[in-house]
Amino acid sequence: MAEPILEVRGLTKRFGALAASDGLDLTVRRGTVHGLIGPNGAGKTTAINQLSGELSPDSGHVLFEGRDVTRLPVHRRARLGLQRSYQITSLFPDFTALDNVAMAVQIRGRSCFGMGRPARRDPTLRDPARALLDRVGLDDRRDVVAGGLAHGEKRQLEIAMALAAGPRMLLLDEPMAGVGRRETRRLMDLLAPLRGEITLLLVEHDMDVVFALADEITVMVKGRAIASGPPESIRADREVRRAYLGDYG
Amino acid sequence: MASRRTVVLTLGLLLLIGLPPAALAFGEPFMVTLWSRILIWALAAASLDLILGYGGMVSLGHAAFVGIGAYTVGILGHHAFEGSAVPFLPGDWSGSALALVQWPAAVGAAALVALIIGALSLRTAGVYFIMITLAFAQMLYYFFISLPDYGGEDGINLWQRSEVPGLDTGDPVVFYYVCLVLLVGFLVLAKRLVDSRFGMVLRGCKQNEARLRALGCPTTRGKLVAFAIAGAGAGLAGALAANQTEFVDPGLMHWTKSGELIVMVLLGGMGTLVGPVFGAAALLLLEEVLTGITEHWMIILGPLLILVVLFARRGIYGWLAGPGARDG
Numbered sequence A: 001m002a003e004p005i006l007e008v009r010g011l012t013k014r015f016g017a018l019a020a021s022d023g024l025d026l027t028v029r030r031g032t033v034h035g036l037i038g039p040n041g042a043g044k045t046t047a048i049n050q051l052s053g054e055l056s057p058d059s060g061h062v063l064f065e066g067r068d069v070t071r072l073p074v075h076r077r078a079r080l081g082l083q084r085s086y087q088i089t090s091l092f093p094d095f096t097a098l099d100n101v102a103m104a105v106q107i108r109g110r111s112c113f114g115m116g117r118p119a120r121r122d123p124t125l126r127d128p129a130r131a132l133l134d135r136v137g138l139d140d141r142r143d144v145v146a147g148g149l150a151h152g153e154k155r156q157l158e159i160a161m162a163l164a165a166g167p168r169m170l171l172l173d174e175p176m177a178g179v180g181r182r183e184t185r186r187l188m189d190l191l192a193p194l195r196g197e198i199t200l201l202l203v204e205h206d207m208d209v210v211f212a213l214a215d216e217i218t219v220m221v222k223g224r225a226i227a228s229g230p231p232e233s234i235r236a237d238r239e240v241r242r243a244y245l246g247d248y249g
Numbered sequence B: 001m002a003s004r005r006t007v008v009l010t011l012g013l014l015l016l017i018g019l020p021p022a023a024l025a026f027g028e029p030f031m032v033t034l035w036s037r038i039l040i041w042a043l044a045a046a047s048l049d050l051i052l053g054y055g056g057m058v059s060l061g062h063a064a065f066v067g068i069g070a071y072t073v074g075i076l077g078h079h080a081f082e083g084s085a086v087p088f089l090p091g092d093w094s095g096s097a098l099a100l101v102q103w104p105a106a107v108g109a110a111a112l113v114a115l116i117i118g119a120l121s122l123r124t125a126g127v128y129f130i131m132i133t134l135a136f137a138q139m140l141y142y143f144f145i146s147l148p149d150y151g152g153e154d155g156i157n158l159w160q161r162s163e164v165p166g167l168d169t170g171d172p173v174v175f176y177y178v179c180l181v182l183l184v185g186f187l188v189l190a191k192r193l194v195d196s197r198f199g200m201v202l203r204g205c206k207q208n209e210a211r212l213r214a215l216g217c218p219t220t221r222g223k224l225v226a227f228a229i230a231g232a233g234a235g236l237a238g239a240l241a242a243n244q245t246e247f248v249d250p251g252l253m254h255w256t257k258s259g260e261l262i263v264m265v266l267l268g269g270m271g272t273l274v275g276p277v278f279g280a281a282a283l284l285l286l287e288e289v290l291t292g293i294t295e296h297w298m299i300i301l302g303p304l305l306i307l308v309v310l311f312a313r314r315g316i317y318g319w320l321a322g323p324g325a326r327d328g
């Protein structure tokens, strides 16, 4: 089995009396697709925010590629290759779709603050960005401002940006939230081949998607992991069924 | 065919170039002085637009950097005239009357002060950022009031304008063209800057700074550099302002001046760089006309501003140049 790329130990985060993360343990192996499921309010987004650095935990540790990143600022983690997407779409609304992706390509590069030539005419930014828009199926929408895209298109753009940033590991917070069947298929086809190349932590409500894509699944309830293992053992787990899957019949 | 924007810019530039001979021909030499003032404040407003319009940083202390630039010229000139040593500096350098020394010093001093103020202010955002930049500017205002060596509240006179070899800067027309060249030069450089990678980050900060950080960009560092560059531009404007009035006083850095700079940016069109030039012209011309009618000219200006902000959100330049004015 591959070695872990991400290890989470005893992660705890309280909002007042509520423990949104309550001693969360999680191990994600390199090159796998790891599903993270659990009912609404289980603390999945809160966990992702602590992995990306946008929230700092009250206690516990996050190890990325063997390195303790618990106190590392967001942009430093991102540059180590720990990238994320957002459950609530987070784009540059006044930029075109192409600008959005080119921005991610730019930041991944060495000279993210270059003051030389015009960025919008720089093929080293625009070409990879175009290629990524093609891959997510937004090639004919590249010059539309992001704020004017349809919801499903915004979700696709969100993924294109995260990929453009050159991740070693990608934290995907409900990438299919609110998109139609067709776009879901398309995103699945996009994500599946990444296995082995990029490690994915996939938070997703759509059980069909998770069970189809994931090599391993962790189930969260009330801020802690109640079960972790390959999809078939999760499906068979009685406690999981009672706590969560039962809700879905 | 030339775009509407190109037409507006070309016409504007031609008008500015042709203004002094026209003013003299019509026997209105005062116009040259008034328009020099407009060009100088346009430079300060354009530098503010860099952080306000592109970076989304609402600084209510930008005039402080104008003041720093002006005082640098005033102080260096003062010591050059007296032959005394400039304080706070090692050695016993007695300043200089040369523009080639004074102006870069003004730009450098303003950039340095902006770097320090920015480093402290950029820890905050939103309303807190507005308040803290205001507070720092007012601190500088009172600091210069409390300097008796440099006239305190009364300010200091310049004994002469900054010397440029081969140019008579004392001549209003020559001085006008010096201001025009520096303004256009600043606008060209600033345009290159906002179009560069750095500029894209700056615009990104305004739209969604959290996302930029999540992508791996140390946004605070970028904003700080932009803040210092904007301060440098304001410092140059200050150096010119001191020269124009041949006088420097703390009033130059009062917060109401910072407010006027914001008004110029909003009035002319935010996030366009050249918009603030139109804004500066509009505000200063209105002030000129309205003060002739009533000393409470702000009473007329206030409602006018509200109308512009409500109904012409892209400002005068946006209204003239059409949708292409704004580079998002």
Ligand SMILES: Nc1ncnc2c1ncn2[C@@H]1O[C@H](COP(=O)(O)OP(=O)(O)O)[C@@H](O)[C@H]1O
Pocket (backbone or CB within 6 Å): A015, A018, A020, A038, A039, A040, A041, A042, A043, A044, A045, A046, A047
């Ligand atoms: N910033 C916050 N302040 C207070 N409570 C929060 C905050 N963020 C999340 N919560 C609470 O923490 C719990 C976990 O939320 P979240 O992580 O969004 O769950 P999930 O993503 O699994 O649906 C919820 O009860 C939510 O209301």
Ligand SMILES: [Mg+2]
Pocket (backbone or CB within 6 Å): A044, A045, A046, A087
């Ligand atoms: Mg969530």
